[in-house]
Amino acid sequence: MRDAATEPECDRCDTLPTNVSTPSWSAAQRRFLEEYRERPTVALAARLSGVHRATVYRWLTDPAFAAAVHDADEAFYRENRAKVLAEEAARQQWRDERERARYPMRCHYLALARAAKRN
Numbered sequence: 749m750r751d752a753a754t755e756p757e758c759d760r761c762d763t764l765p766t767n768v769s770t771p772s773w774s775a776a777q778r779r780f781l782e783e784y785r786e787r788p789t790v791a792l793a794a795r796l797s798g799v800h801r802a803t804v805y806r807w808l809t810d811p812a813f814a815a816a817v818h819d820a821d822e823a824f825y826r827e828n829r830a831k832v833l834a835e836e837a838a839r840q841q842w843r844d845e846r847e848r849a850r851y852p853m854r855c856h857y858l859a860l861a862r863a864a865k866r867n
Contacts, residue, residue, distance in 0.1 A: 777813065780804060785820045 779797035794801040
């Protein structure tokens with residue numbers, strides 16, 4: 749049998765964390781979080797989900813709900829950043845293609861200008 753005196757301190761405490769279960773949100777809170785993921789403004793998301801913004805600010809005193817709102821906020825900005833970067837890459841590709849298409853024309857006009865300068 750094991751002796752409690754010889755075991756390290758961390759091996760003797762075998763307790764579960766206190767907040768293991770996921771919090772259960774009300775239907776209004778779930779609606780708000782869904783709207784907030786799409787539009788990260790408390791007033792607008794509250795109006796669209798059918799609750800008053802003061803109620804949302806009262807819910808934000810709960811650390812678990814505040815963490816869920818923060819996660820929704822981060823998800824929105826991460827998705828939005830990905831969209832912006834994809835649009836920027838598409839714009840840059842369009843510009844590069846346009847420049848390649850105009851290159852022969854520019855070379856032609858440059859040759860004409862040089863020929864006119866020689867004469």
